[in-house]
Amino acid sequence: MAQSIEKLNRIAIEPVTRVEGHGKVTLLLDDRNHVRQARFHIVEFRGFERFIQGRPYWEVPVIVQRLCGICPVSHHLAAAKAMDGIVGVDQLTPTAEKMRRLMHYGQILQSHALHFFHLCSPDILFGFDADPQIRNVIGVAAKHKDLAVQGVMLRKYGQEVIKRTAGKKIHGTGAIPGGINKNLSITERDELLKDLAQMKEWGLGALKLAKDYTVEHLDWLADFGSFPSNHLSIVREDGAMDLYHGRLRAIDAEGNKIFDQVAVPRYIDYIAEEVRPWSYMKFPFIKSLGAEKGWYRVGPLARVNTADFIDTPLAEEARREFMAVTDGKPNNITMAYHWARMIELVHCIEKIDELLHDGDLQGEDLVLKGERRPEAVAIVEAPRGTLFHHYKVDENDQVVMANLIVSTTSNNEPMNQAVRKVADQYLDGHQITEGLLNHIEVAIRAYDPCLSCATHALGRMPLLVQLFDSRGNLLDRKTR
Amino acid sequence: MSNTITFSIDGKEIECKAGRTILDAAEENGIYIPRLCHRKGVSPHGSCRVCTVIANGKPMAACTTPVTPGMVVENDAEEVTAMRKAIIEMLFVEGNHFCMFCEKSGNCELQALAYRFGIAAPRYPYLFPHREIDFGHPDVFIDHNRCILCARCIRTSREIDGKEVLGFVERGPRKKVAANAEHGLRETEIAVGDEAMAACPVGALMPKHVGYQVPIGKREFDHEPIGSDIEKEAKASTK
Numbered sequence A: 001m002a003q004s005i006e007k008l009n010r011i012a013i014e015p016v017t018r019v020e021g022h023g024k025v026t027l028l029l030d031d032r033n034h035v036r037q038a039r040f041h042i043v044e045f046r047g048f049e050r051f052i053q054g055r056p057y058w059e060v061p062v063i064v065q066r067l068c069g070i071c072p073v074s075h076h077l078a079a080a081k082a083m084d085g086i087v088g089v090d091q092l093t094p095t096a097e098k099m100r101r102l103m104h105y106g107q108i109l110q111s112h113a114l115h116f117f118h119l120c121s122p123d124i125l126f127g128f129d130a131d132p133q134i135r136n137v138i139g140v141a142a143k144h145k146d147l148a149v150q151g152v153m154l155r156k157y158g159q160e161v162i163k164r165t166a167g168k169k170i171h172g173t174g175a176i177p178g179g180i181n182k183n184l185s186i187t188e189r190d191e192l193l194k195d196l197a198q199m200k201e202w203g204l205g206a207l208k209l210a211k212d213y214t215v216e217h218l219d220w221l222a223d224f225g226s227f228p229s230n231h232l233s234i235v236r237e238d239g240a241m242d243l244y245h246g247r248l249r250a251i252d253a254e255g256n257k258i259f260d261q262v263a264v265p266r267y268i269d270y271i272a273e274e275v276r277p278w279s280y281m282k283f284p285f286i287k288s289l290g291a292e293k294g295w296y297r298v299g300p301l302a303r304v305n306t307a308d309f310i311d312t313p314l315a316e317e318a319r320r321e322f323m324a325v326t327d328g329k330p331n332n333i334t335m336a337y338h339w340a341r342m343i344e345l346v347h348c349i350e351k352i353d354e355l356l357h358d359g360d361l362q363g364e365d366l367v368l369k370g371e372r373r374p375e376a377v378a379i380v381e382a383p384r385g386t387l388f389h390h391y392k393v394d395e396n397d398q399v400v401m402a403n404l405i406v407s408t409t410s411n412n413e414p415m416n417q418a419v420r421k422v423a424d425q426y427l428d429g430h431q432i433t434e435g436l437l438n439h440i441e442v443a444i445r446a447y448d449p450c451l452s453c454a455t456h457a458l459g460r461m462p463l464l465v466q467l468f469d470s471r472g473n474l475l476d477r478k479t480r
Numbered sequence B: 001m002s003n004t005i006t007f008s009i010d011g012k013e014i015e016c017k018a019g020r021t022i023l024d025a026a027e028e029n030g031i032y033i034p035r036l037c038h039r040k041g042v043s044p045h046g047s048c049r050v051c052t053v054i055a056n057g058k059p060m061a062a063c064t065t066p067v068t069p070g071m072v073v074e075n076d077a078e079e080v081t082a083m084r085k086a087i088i089e090m091l092f093v094e095g096n097h098f099c100m101f102c103e104k105s106g107n108c109e110l111q112a113l114a115y116r117f118g119i120a121a122p123r124y125p126y127l128f129p130h131r132e133i134d135f136g137h138p139d140v141f142i143d144h145n146r147c148i149l150c151a152r153c154i155r156t157s158r159e160i161d162g163k164e165v166l167g168f169v170e171r172g173p174r175k176k177v178a179a180n181a182e183h184g185l186r187e188t189e190i191a192v193g194d195e196a197m198a199a200c201p202v203g204a205l206m207p208k209h210v211g212y213q214v215p216i217g218k219r220e221f222d223h224e225p226i227g228s229d230i231e232k233e234a235k236a237s238t239k
């Protein structure tokens, strides 16, 4: 833990560009100008849990999509899964389950494609130190036109999958409590099948780019914003990666299991959330390890680390190559997120392929009903990581409690760690150089944070604003 | 004496039976006059004024004004459209209408009218009133946030369902539809199969548990603007 705040110098950098939403970084220096603590702040928030209160349960899967501009489908599905529980349905019809999975893989595909081609590729193609004027998607479009086009087309394909499952590319209504409101017509299926082979080829190309980059620069990347950490995700009963449904598994930096096959409703016995006065975001941690040591990473890196295997051949082959780099131990390299993300992108394309060839998608049995229950929890693996939705619904059908743990929240502490590490490496004296800015930005971007959705604790905590001069004197202090 | 009369809408000669309202006569002749509080089969209310036309030089509610011989009606006129748009926009700002996640979206007449008139955003400031929701009934709820006080549910319930379960209470900005019982809907005989349930043009009086079951693309106004059915019938019969 850092020493008392009054002794630390404070340098603020804002905003981190090319992150969805806005963020603010605060670096706290000690007397000898070492970075003792880094804080990645959230300035945007939406007070969402309160907003849902009082709404009828069937409205929630549609409302929650407004929580996040970039992964609305993940919220849609997490809420729908929770509402399955509320209407007493534990097992959907095959058509409903597979339609939802198709939607989910479409969403992860489009999100991962956007992130890799538009946000990450400028960093790896031009180098972290390149002029930000070139190191952006326009620069990619100018110098690597084919890659930019592939990014756009992969993303578009994912959105087409979403449209045919949810009804619209954004803010659809497909998943409803107990099932789905449409199946996939033969025409829709054939439209999607038409471009699939091309998508697979481009996906594999992106995977190769991410892999080659990581392997080539391994010595340097291994230290860049990296640190050992715990990793968390859901996995299937047999230990396979499952992005839509499963049980919780957490491993430590060495790969030892902290817990495994924890049923989703019992998350509350294993995960707690810490509130810190300087941030709107909550800091989740593994209870048995405590707040100090229990923080963990989620998202592509964590998922590839926690899974015993991937049940699609191309992604599994890629996973093996990925794990070989660290001799089968968990990979703790921040920049390896990009490679892991592309393994998942390929996995999603393979899954979409599998589903499109499954006749269940044309089934007519869409919705089930059971005995109403007062409480339910659901988890999906969203593009950025594990997403928890927990609700209580009263006998009038109104939501009385909502608790969401979004992936960026879980990655909150890891991002602080990454920033601290990078800042300590690149900070020179009291000057924030362009190079430092760039490197912090690159480290944060590896986590693909989505800030607007990560802060939803309105009314829960006081807001504290403190202003220090370079000598660490407190100039101003405001609380709310 | 003949019981048909002749009048004109937007210069077009029209014949209709005596005693018809402008709205009905127009509809019988394939001319759609926008409406909200009017509902076929129940008595007209004349309260929303979305059906305003210029009849013999004066703005009148088409749903309550009977046609007179030689009457000159303007329906498709700039002035009329401007009035209707203003009314629709006022309805939007006066309640809390969040189309983006409303379960009535795609089946909502207010939303469909806004689309038909090309209204992207109202010109007036939103009032964001605080309104209650009556969730007490097991199968039916009223979300007052979306109620436009058209009284279609009240009239339909009385006249078609033969029930005395709904009525207006209070006045002015506090006016609202209320259950005819001390503790709200749950103490009334309203049922999810009532015709009154189908009468609500917006998402105010709604069945529980079934939101969003109709997929996007299959909802009432997903493909054609509201009123198209009336206009199409006319085209078909003139062929």
Ligand code: FES
Pocket: B034, B035, B036, B037, B038, B045, B046, B047, B048, B049, B050, B051, B052, B061, B062, B063, B064
């Ligand atoms: S429809 Fe005529 S006044 Fe409402």
